[in-house]
Amino acid sequence: MSKKPGEGKLTVTAERLQSHIDRLDPYLKRKLLPFWLDHAVDREHGGYLCYFDRDGKPTAKTAKTLICQLRNIFTFSSVHRAGLGDGRALEAARQGVEFVIRRLWDAEHGGWYWIADRQGNPIDDSKIMYGQSFGVYCMAEYALASGDPAGMEYAGKSFDTIMRCAADTSAGGFWEMFQRDWSLKPGGAYGGDRKTLDVHMHLLEAFTALFELTRRPAHRRKLNEIMRLLVGRMCHPEFGTGMAQFDADLRPLPAILFRSVWGSDRDTETGARPLNNTNYGHNIEMCWLLKHALDILGEDPAPWLPAIRRMNDQALEFGVDWECGGIYVEGPNDGPAAQTLKEFWQQAEVLVGFLDAAIIFGEQKFWDAFENVMEFVWTHMINHEVGEWYALLERDGTVKWDYLGHEWKCGYHTVRAVIQVLRRLRALQGRLSA
Amino acid sequence: MSKKPGEGKLTVTAERLQSHIDRLDPYLKRKLLPFWLDHAVDREHGGYLCYFDRDGKPTAKTAKTLICQLRNIFTFSSVHRAGLGDGRALEAARQGVEFVIRRLWDAEHGGWYWIADRQGNPIDDSKIMYGQSFGVYCMAEYALASGDPAGMEYAGKSFDTIMRCAADTSAGGFWEMFQRDWSLKPGGAYGGDRKTLDVHMHLLEAFTALFELTRRPAHRRKLNEIMRLLVGRMCHPEFGTGMAQFDADLRPLPAILFRSVWGSDRDTETGARPLNNTNYGHNIEMCWLLKHALDILGEDPAPWLPAIRRMNDQALEFGVDWECGGIYVEGPNDGPAAQTLKEFWQQAEVLVGFLDAAIIFGEQKFWDAFENVMEFVWTHMINHEVGEWYALLERDGTVKWDYLGHEWKCGYHTVRAVIQVLRRLRALQGRLSA
Numbered sequence: 078m079s080k081k082p083g084e085g086k087l088t089v090t091a092e093r094l095q096s097h098i099d100r101l102d103p104y105l106k107r108k109l110l111p112f113w114l115d116h117a118v119d120r121e122h123g124g125y126l127c128y129f130d131r132d133g134k135p136t137a138k139t140a141k142t143l144i145c146q147l148r149n150i151f152t153f154s155s156v157h158r159a160g161l162g163d164g165r166a167l168e169a170a171r172q173g174v175e176f177v178i179r180r181l182w183d184a185e186h187g188g189w190y191w192i193a194d195r196q197g198n199p200i201d202d203s204k205i206m207y208g209q210s211f212g213v214y215c216m217a218e219y220a221l222a223s224g225d226p227a228g229m230e231y232a233g234k235s236f237d238t239i240m241r242c243a244a245d246t247s248a249g250g251f252w253e254m255f256q257r258d259w260s261l262k263p264g265g266a267y268g269g270d271r272k273t274l275d276v277h278m279h280l281l282e283a284f285t286a287l288f289e290l291t292r293r294p295a296h297r298r299k300l301n302e303i304m305r306l307l308v309g310r311m312c313h314p315e316f317g318t319g320m321a322q323f324d325a326d327l328r329p330l331p332a333i334l335f336r337s338v339w340g341s342d343r344d345t346e347t348g349a350r351p352l353n354n355t356n357y358g359h360n361i362e363m364c365w366l367l368k369h370a371l372d373i374l375g376e377d378p379a380p381w382l383p384a385i386r387r388m389n390d391q392a393l394e395f396g397v398d399w400e401c402g403g404i405y406v407e408g409p410n411d412g413p414a415a416q417t418l419k420e421f422w423q424q425a426e427v428l429v430g431f432l433d434a435a436i437i438f439g440e441q442k443f444w445d446a447f448e449n450v451m452e453f454v455w456t457h458m459i460n461h462e463v464g465e466w467y468a469l470l471e472r473d474g475t476v477k478w479d480y481l482g483h484e485w486k487c488g489y490h491t492v493r494a495v496i497q498v499l500r501r502l503r504a505l506q507g508r509l510s511a
Numbered sequence: 512m513s514k515k516p517g518e519g520k521l522t523v524t525a526e527r528l529q530s531h532i533d534r535l536d537p538y539l540k541r542k543l544l545p546f547w548l549d550h551a552v553d554r555e556h557g558g559y560l561c562y563f564d565r566d567g568k569p570t571a572k573t574a575k576t577l578i579c580q581l582r583n584i585f586t587f588s589s590v591h592r593a594g595l596g597d598g599r600a601l602e603a604a605r606q607g608v609e610f611v612i613r614r615l616w617d618a619e620h621g622g623w624y625w626i627a628d629r630q631g632n633p634i635d636d637s638k639i640m641y642g643q644s645f646g647v648y649c650m651a652e653y654a655l656a657s658g659d660p661a662g663m664e665y666a667g668k669s670f671d672t673i674m675r676c677a678a679d680t681s682a683g684g685f686w687e688m689f690q691r692d693w694s695l696k697p698g699g700a701y702g703g704d705r706k707t708l709d710v711h712m713h714l715l716e717a718f719t720a721l722f723e724l725t726r727r728p729a730h731r732r733k734l735n736e737i738m739r740l741l742v743g744r745m746c747h748p749e750f751g752t753g754m755a756q757f758d759a760d761l762r763p764l765p766a767i768l769f770r771s772v773w774g775s776d777r778d779t780e781t782g783a784r785p786l787n788n789t790n791y792g793h794n795i796e797m798c799w800l801l802k803h804a805l806d807i808l809g810e811d812p813a814p815w816l817p818a819i820r821r822m823n824d825q826a827l828e829f830g831v832d833w834e835c836g837g838i839y840v841e842g843p844n845d846g847p848a849a850q851t852l853k854e855f856w857q858q859a860e861v862l863v864g865f866l867d868a869a870i871i872f873g874e875q876k877f878w879d880a881f882e883n884v885m886e887f888v889w890t891h892m893i894n895h896e897v898g899e900w901y902a903l904l905e906r907d908g909t910v911k912w913d914y915l916g917h918e919w920k921c922g923y924h925t926v927r928a929v930i931q932v933l934r935r936l937r938a939l940q941g942r943l944s945a
Contacts, residue, residue: 237671241675241729244674245683246674246678246733247736247739247740249681259727261732293692293693294692294693305682306680306681
């Protein structure tokens with residue numbers, strides 16, 4: 078593994094690209110997808126099982142979180158759109174759509190419940206924007222994959238409910254933590270008075286899929302607005318990197334852990350993080366989602382490239398572990414990483430993002446960063462016997478949290494990343510041969 | 512007429528209050544209401560006639576503007592809610608609701624068309640936020656007056672469409688000028704890149720009526736948000752008075768006249784107004800609408816009183832014509848009025864607002880300002896033979912524009928003001944006798 082990124086122009090060869098494709102394509106088709114296709118669907122009650130141990134066996138926990146249900150719908154729909162899954166993926170998505178509409182949609186107040194039991198009875202009927210955004214994202218992707226009018230209907234209903242109940246028409250952005258009736262939760266640890274990069278970044282992918290589906294002017298504008306909000310108001314004015322939390326007026330705040338039930342979280346401390354702190358995986362995910370949004374919009378990416386470059390440069394300098402491989406969790410903007418564990422979703426997102434940067438800027442260092450993380454993922458993160466990735470590794474690759482599925486971990490990050498990486502590798506190949 | 516406002520505590524007597532009531536109550540019941548009840552409804556095509564000359568006769572113009580149609584619905588509904596009109600007002604409202612839903616509502620894209628011909632065929636299918644806000648306002652008031660589920664349905668649809676298509680989720684506030692499909696109009700003179708105090712103030716009254724109707728937490732929040740936006744971002748940081756126009760990021764801009772068809776406008780110049788310029792009538796209207804919103808919300812007015820006081824003080828100092836009576840149009844924040852004509856709607860709004868200020872702050876000067884404008888209105892503004900008010904007077908009360916109804920002039924300002932003034936006079940009476 079290269080201890081330092083290369084310099085100058087991108088010099089990757091067609092053979093090198095092919096070797097990655099030859100490894101990833103069979104892995105996707107024979108290992109990763111089959112695991113989720115065989116195990117995710119709850120054939121007894123509908124929807125999806127969430128909890129899988131390191132061997133891919135369902136655990137004793139059977140709660141159905143909104144995020145996990147909706148992310149599975151997204152994943153299977155996107156698999157079908159990518160021409161994979163032989164129709165099984167679409168059917169897996171379809172039954173999930175039927176389940177969540179029947180059990181998790183609140184026909185009275187609008188929006189999606191947060192957690193249900195295995196049968197689909199709501200356990201926590203909060204309305205959490207993080208989950209609501211996936212309502213838009215997964216239903217739009219499902220509609221694009223299937224043409225099923227229910228997808229269009231509930232993508233629209235999810236979006237309309239967000240706009241009706243959660244948009245902050247005074248300061249911009251969206252409120253995030255609500256009771257069932259869309260009254261705000263208390264402030265502080267309950268999050269009722271905070272806004273986060275996380276939620277607004279997920280709205281970016283959601284509004285992109287929605288606009289791809291509807292092509293409506295209002296949806297184009299909402300997508301443009303969330304892009305401007307993220308880059309213009311949620312990125313650090315000096316460093317250009319994402320800041321995690323804000324008050325109602327979008328002034329940055331030291332990030333705290335919220336008390337809502339998220340299930341697994343790497344960080345269980347209640348103290349606030351320092352303000353000079355950024356999450357490399359989030360930043361690079363934002364970068365490739367921005368570029369994807371621009372592609373869907375058909376708009377010139379030039380005005381956005383400086384922001385994308387700054388986040389990629391910062392992650393390359395401080396986020397990539399050039400010694401052990403992979404991407405760290407987070408750290409100050411202008412110094413070494415403070416949290417050097419390796420989380421599965423951050424590895425997944427930077428694979429896509431670094432490859433994007435290599436294509437956009439044509440520089441070797443971004444390719445080297447991609448290969449660095451790819452190698453780390455292949456060697457340490459993937460449970461090759463089962464197919465899916467472990468949740469959390471020590472810096473050196475030792476498995477720390479070994480389960481494969483939980484409240485919000487499913488195929489969403491991993492399957493999406495592999496599909497997106499393969500798409501970019503082939504695009505690069507096409508460019509070399511052109 | 513007093514040449515100067517009094518000082519110190521409010522000292523009005525019960526007899527003085529009664530003399531105003533004895534004049535206004537019969538005027539409302541025997542002159543003003545009968546004029547609109549007898550003339551506004553288009554008995555041939557449904558909806559309302561807009562154009563009336565100085566004698567109250569319909570003119571040759573027969574277009575039906577959205578504002579005029581919706582304002583009539585509001586007016587007749589509010590009359591019925593005030594216990595007036597003997598059922599005729601409610602029926603006048605009901606047929607108008609039927610007409611606008613059938614002819615002016617865009618079932619495909621959502622929202623209301625801007626102008627139709629007399630039969631109701633759209634002539635201008637733009638979506639202008641000024642008009643959309645009245646969709647919420649009039650339908651909520653109609654639902655409160657009638658209990659008709661169509662009112663609740665279209666108040667909700669109007670609000671949802673505004674939120675879905677017009678809220679600016681990046682910078683806050685609302686975009687204002689749209690094509691039929693909710694794509695923004697061009698910037699500059701077409702207004703697609705501007706935000707105005709005017710539209711956001713009308714959203715204040717609209718969201719107040721909506722919350723009064725639904726009592727939903729999300730509607731309470733939108734009302735709170737528009738209040739914060741108006742006072743916190745659309746009022747002058749130094750003078751506390753309203754600023755007219757802003758760019759997308761709510762930075763104040765010199766106000767220009769937009770090219771959309773508003774019909775009559777006092778100001779036909781295309782040059783921009785100076786930045787240090789404020790409209791007394793708008794400010795005082797905002798004040799009483801804020802206080803009314805707080806009453807409906809059941810929230811403590813204390814945090815808002817400094818803002819209300821500053822606008823009232825400024826209008827008293829520079830806006831009231833202590834010599835000829837009445838309120839001027841506009842002028843710099845810190846000097847004499849620049850535009851000394853007397854417009855009908857500004858007289859109407861300050862009658863309510865000055866009386867409100869007298870009640871809130873218990874000071875004689877606000878009562879004197881009320882009496883000053885009341886006397887001017889009674890002597891010069893009202894066409895007593897017909898009932899309704901003239902459109903525009905010279906400073907000394909000479910009639911300049913003599914028509915009684917046009918694209919946006921109907922009973923909305925005048926009937927509402929008289930009803931609201933009578934309500935406040937009686938409240939003051941009750942306080943004196945308590």
